[in-house]
Structure formats: C-alpha cells, structure tokens
Amino acid sequence: MARKTGSHSQITGPRIRDAALRLFAWHGYAAVSMRQIAAEVGVQAGALYLYTPDKQTLLFELMRGHMEELLAAWQAVRKGDGPLAQLEAFARFHIRFHLDRPDAVFIAYMELRNLQPENFARVEALRRAYEDELEAILRDGAAAEVMRVPDTKLATMALIAMLTGVNTWYREGGRLSRERVERIYWNMVRRAVGA
Amino acid sequence: MARKTGSHSQITGPRIRDAALRLFAWHGYAAVSMRQIAAEVGVQAGALYLYTPDKQTLLFELMRGHMEELLAAWQAVRKGDGPLAQLEAFARFHIRFHLDRPDAVFIAYMELRNLQPENFARVEALRRAYEDELEAILRDGAAAEVMRVPDTKLATMALIAMLTGVNTWYREGGRLSRERVERIYWNMVRRAVGA
DNA sequence: GGCATATCTGAACGCGCGTTCAATTCCAAG
DNA sequence: CTTGGAATTGAACGCGCGTTCAGATATGCC
Numbered sequence: 001m002a003r004k005t006g007s008h009s010q011i012t013g014p015r016i017r018d019a020a021l022r023l024f025a026w027h028g029y030a031a032v033s034m035r036q037i038a039a040e041v042g043v044q045a046g047a048l049y050l051y052t053p054d055k056q057t058l059l060f061e062l063m064r065g066h067m068e069e070l071l072a073a074w075q076a077v078r079k080g081d082g083p084l085a086q087l088e089a090f091a092r093f094h095i096r097f098h099l100d101r102p103d104a105v106f107i108a109y110m111e112l113r114n115l116q117p118e119n120f121a122r123v124e125a126l127r128r129a130y131e132d133e134l135e136a137i138l139r140d141g142a143a144a145e146v147m148r149v150p151d152t153k154l155a156t157m158a159l160i161a162m163l164t165g166v167n168t169w170y171r172e173g174g175r176l177s178r179e180r181v182e183r184i185y186w187n188m189v190r191r192a193v194g195a
Numbered sequence: 196m197a198r199k200t201g202s203h204s205q206i207t208g209p210r211i212r213d214a215a216l217r218l219f220a221w222h223g224y225a226a227v228s229m230r231q232i233a234a235e236v237g238v239q240a241g242a243l244y245l246y247t248p249d250k251q252t253l254l255f256e257l258m259r260g261h262m263e264e265l266l267a268a269w270q271a272v273r274k275g276d277g278p279l280a281q282l283e284a285f286a287r288f289h290i291r292f293h294l295d296r297p298d299a300v301f302i303a304y305m306e307l308r309n310l311q312p313e314n315f316a317r318v319e320a321l322r323r324a325y326e327d328e329l330e331a332i333l334r335d336g337a338a339a340e341v342m343r344v345p346d347t348k349l350a351t352m353a354l355i356a357m358l359t360g361v362n363t364w365y366r367e368g369g370r371l372s373r374e375r376v377e378r379i380y381w382n383m384v385r386r387a388v389g390a
Numbered sequence: 391g392g393c394a395t396a397t398c399t400g401a402a403c404g405c406g407c408g409t410t411c412a413a414t415t416c417c418a419a420g
Numbered sequence: 421c422t423t424g425g426a427a428t429t430g431a432a433c434g435c436g437c438g439t440t441c442a443g444a445t446a447t448g449c450c
Contacts, residue, residue, distance in 0.1 A: 012397085028308060030225035034438060046440075047398050055438065110305055113223060150379055153364075154371065158383055161360025162353050169352045176346065184345055188353055192387040207427085229408060241410075242428050250408065 013051045015041045017065075020058050025103035029059050029114045059111060060119040066104040067126035073097055074133060083141030084195055090134055091186045094163045099178065102167050109164070131156050141193065148194030159189055208246045210236045212260075215253050220298035224254050224309045254306060255314040261299040262321035268292055269328060278336030279390055285329055286381045289358045294373065297362050304359070326351050336388065343389030354384055 019040035023032045034055055038045040052058040074097075079089045098105050108127075112120060135156040141147030149155040163185060170181060214235035218227045229250055233240040247253040269292075274284045293300050303322075307315060330351040336342030344350040358380060365376060 026308070028223065028225055030223055031309070033436075035436080043397095044399050045438085046400080049439070050397070113221070114226070150382075151371065154376065154379055155383070157360055157364045158357050158380065161363065162357035165352055165356025165360075168356065169348075176349065181349065184349055185353065187345075188350070188387040191389055192383040194386055228406075230406080238427095239429055240408085241430075244409070245427070 012041065012043065012047070016048060016051050016058075017062060021062055021103050021107065024059065024062070024111065025106045029055075029107075029111045056114075056116060056119070059107075060115060060123070062104070063108050063111065063115070063119075063123050064126070066101065066108050067123060067130070070097060071126060071130055074130070082146070083137055083144055084146055084190070086137045087141065087147075087189065087193070087195075088186055090137060091159075091163060091189045092182045094160070095166055095182050095185055096178070098164060098167050099170060105164070105167055131160060134160060138193065141195065146195055155193060159192065162188070162192075207236065207238065207242070211243060211246050211253075212257060216257055216298050216302065219254065219257070219306060220301045224250075224302075224306045251309075251311060251314070254302075255310060255318070257299070258303050258306065258310070258314075258318050259321070261296065261303050262318060262325070265292060266321060266325055269325065277341070278332055278339055279341055279385070281332045282336065282342075282384065282388070282390075283381055285332060286354075286358060286384045287377045289355070290361055290377050290380055291373070293359060293362050294365060300359070300362055326355060329355060333388065336390065341390055350388060354387065357383070357387075 016037065019037050020032075023037055023040065034048055035045045037058075038048055041048075048058075052061070074090075074093060077089055077093050079086045108123070112123065115123060135152050138147060138149050138152045138155050142149050142152065166181060166185065170176075176184075211232065214232050215227075218232055218235065229243055230240045232253075233243055236243075243253075247256070269285075269288060272284055272288050274281045303318070307318065310318060330347050333342060333344050333347045333350050337344050337347065361376060361380065365371075371379075
C-alpha cells in the first residue's frame with residue numbers, strides 16, 4: 001500500500017519511470033497495469049497521464065533512454081590502442097554496464113515485441129548501432145590478423161549473446177567477484193576470436 | 196477468420212497447443228487471450244476448457260513439453276568418445292535443436308516469469324538438468340586437461356547463452372547455411388574453452 | 391490573505407478478459 | 421432410425437483494463 005498524504009512533489013516523473021522500470025522488468029509490460037505503477041508511486045492512475053501520454057510511450061521512453069545511455073557510455077570509454085585492447089575494453093564495459101542495470105537490460109531484450117512498429121524500429125536502430133561498434137573492432141582485428149573470425153556478423157552476435165548472458169546468473173555478493181567474472185569472460189572472448 | 200463448419204475433429208487438442216505456441220511466442224503470454232487462441236483454432240473460447248483446465252496450465256504444459264523433448268533428444272544423441280567430441284556433439288545438437296523450434300525456445304526463455312511458483316520450479320529443474328549435462332562435459336575436459344575452464348559453472352552459462360543466441364539472428368535461407376553456422380560456432384566454443 | 395497555476399483525485403467510460411454452464415449439435419454404435 | 425455420449429456453442433458472470441476529465445487541493449508569488 002502506498003502513502004496517503006496529499007503532499008505534492010516535484011519528482012513524480014522520475015519516480016514513475018523507476019516504478020515502471022522495476023514492474024515491467026519483473027512482471028512484463030502486458031501484465032503490469034497503470035494502476036499498479038501509480039500505486040507504487042503513491043498516486044492515482046490518472047496522475048500518470050500528466051507525465052506520459054500513454055502506457056506505450058512510457059515503455060518506449062524507458063527503452064530508448066537505456067539504449068542511448070548504453071551508446072553514450074561506450075563512447076565515453078577509454079579504449080586503448082589496437083583491436084585487442086579495444087575488444088577487451090568492450091567486453092569489460094559490456095559486462096559492467098549490464099550488471100549495473102539488470103532491470104533496464106531485461107526490458108530492452110524482452111519487451112521489444114510490445115513496441116509499436118515505429119518505436120520498435122527506433123530501438124532496433126540503436127541496438128544495431130551498438131552491435132556495429134563491436135563488429136568494427138572484429139573487422140579491424142581480422143584485417144590486422146590478430147583475430148581469426150570467419151564471419152564478423154556471426155561473431156558479433158555470438159559474443160554479445162555470451163556477454164549479455166551474465167545477467168541471467170550473476171548475483172551480487174555471490175561466489176565470484178565482478179572483476180573475476182570480467183576477467184574470465186574476457187579470456188573466453190579473446191580465445192573465441194582466436195587471439 | 197476461422198472456419199465456420201460445425202464438423203467435429205479429433206485433433207483439436209494438438210491444434211490448440213500449436214496455436215498457443217505460436218501466439219505466445221509472437222505476442223507474449225499475457226498479451227494473448229483465450230479468445231484469440233480459440234479463433235486461431237476455429238472454435239469458441241469455451242471449447243478450450245475441454246482440453247486445458249486454464250490458461251496457466253496451457254503455458255506450463257508447453258514449456259514442460261519443450262524441456263522434456265530437449266532432454267530426451269540430447270539423451271538420444273550419439274556423443275562420441277572423450278570430452279572434446281562430446282562438447283562438439285553438444286554444441287551442434289544445441290544449435291540444431293533450437294533452430295528447429297524457435298517459438299518453443301522463445302517461450303521457454305521469455306515466459307518463465309508468467310509461471311506460478313510451483314510450475315516455475317519444475318521448469319527450472321529441467322533447465323538445470325540440461326545445463327548440468329554441459330557442465331559435466333566441461334568438468335571432464337578440465338580434469339583430463341584438454342580444456343582450460345577456470346570456472347565450469349560460469350563457462351556453462353556463457354556457452355549456452357552464446358549457442359542459444361543463434362536463434363535471435365539466424366533466418367532460414369539466409370547468408371549462412373546451418374552446417375556453416377554450426378561449424379563456426381563449434382570453433383568458437385572449442386577455442387573459448389582453450390581446446 | 392488572495393490568487394494563479396501546477397498537481398492530483400475519484401468517478402466514470404466502454405471494453406475485453408478468464409472462466410462457467412445449460413443447451414445444442416454431431417457422430418458412431420446398435 | 422434411434423440413442424447415448426462426446427464435442428461445441430453462445431451467452432453470461434464479475435472484474436480489471438487504459439484513458440479521460442471535472443473538480444478538489446496544494447504551492448509559490450503578490
């Protein structure tokens with residue numbers, strides 16, 4: 001049950017996004033009602049419509065925000081010189097970024113089918129842009145003959161799937177530290193591309 | 196629109212499962228109504244309840260059926276001798292099996308959260324049993340010093356994620372044949388475990 | 391204190407949901 | 421042709437959905 005005080009706050013917008021992110025990730029977009037989101041924020045359902053035109057846009061903005069954060073964060077990474085250093089930077093960045101935002105990652109992968117076609121296309125474009133970053137590294141590595149990748153597109157998809165998979169099993173405070181996880185994954189990635 | 200003839204058929208049960216599988220995979224369990232499934236089969240919604248006690252059980256039976264097929268199919272595979280041959284058998288089997296059943300695979304990974312706790316536990320147990328098959332191979336390989344895997348559990352999750360990822364991008368009749376995809380993935384798997 | 395404005399409530403709208411069940415239709419066996 | 425049982429219909433049930441909006445409430449400024 002949510003709070004009952006009538007005090008107004010200036011931060012309802014972010015609180016709605018947080019609640020929606022958490023609820024969508026746990027129960028799925030289609031299974032979560034606007035009333036549930038509102039209850040989590042401590043507000044009536046109607047109030048949500050001061051901050052979003054509809055439920056679909058709420059989902060889309062969460063996914064767009066996540067993908068743009070992802071791209072911006074990768075652009076900001078110091079990447080080092082040479083394809084191998086860049087591949088290591090990518091692998092470690094990907095794991096770290098994804099472990100920091102399990103809910104947003106979950107939504108970005110699971111709720112694509114609940115986006116209207118136009119919104120879907122925009123999110124997909126952002127995802128492809130991210131994949132292209134990795135593929136460029138692999139192409140450079142293959143050209144410089146420091147990696148053996150018979151098909152860069154396939155290798156891109158394989159490596160991203162492997163790295164993203166860490167979110168399905170890693171639990172904070174578990175058997176392995178983040179640094180150890182990063183190191184082991186990086187070694188598997190390096191070997192997988194024959195470097 | 197479905198057919199309107201009143202002729203009874205003895206195969207309504209399987210047709211319901213087929214329709215539910217396809218619809219759940221495309222739109223998600225929560226977003227698909229019993230009336231939509233019924234329409235796909237060419238029947239009224241009430242008729243579904245001659246074949247399933249409720250919607251939740253319909254989902255559960257689809258997932259349980261898929262996981263049991265997966266385990267049975269793997270048991271039936273000729274695996275060859277030695278950890279490396281078995282790892283190759285596993286990688287190739289996993290890709291083949293998953294590419295043959297994209298809808299069931301999608302459901303098995305995406306609709307776990309829509310299972311009631313008891314049903315979830317049963318499906319999870321089956322999934323763990325499958326993962327254990329791979330982990331046993333990796334442990335044997337590490338013990339025989341033909342593989343280098345610092346953590347078998349992590350490697351298991353990483354490899355399964357990588358292999359399952361093929362379903363997200365592979366399209367029949369595309370640029371790469373199944374055999375070529377299998378071969379490239381197997382090479383990445385082999386290298387990833389340092390063999 | 392009074393007022394403008396941003397924020398929120400609470401009720402309502404039409405709709406589709408999962409599920410039930412009496413009545414009907416169909417098929418096969420005698 | 422009749423009959424018994426399986427298969428299916430079609431209407432109904434209570435409920436919660438996304439969304440709207442007139443009215444109430446709180447806040448910051450004069």
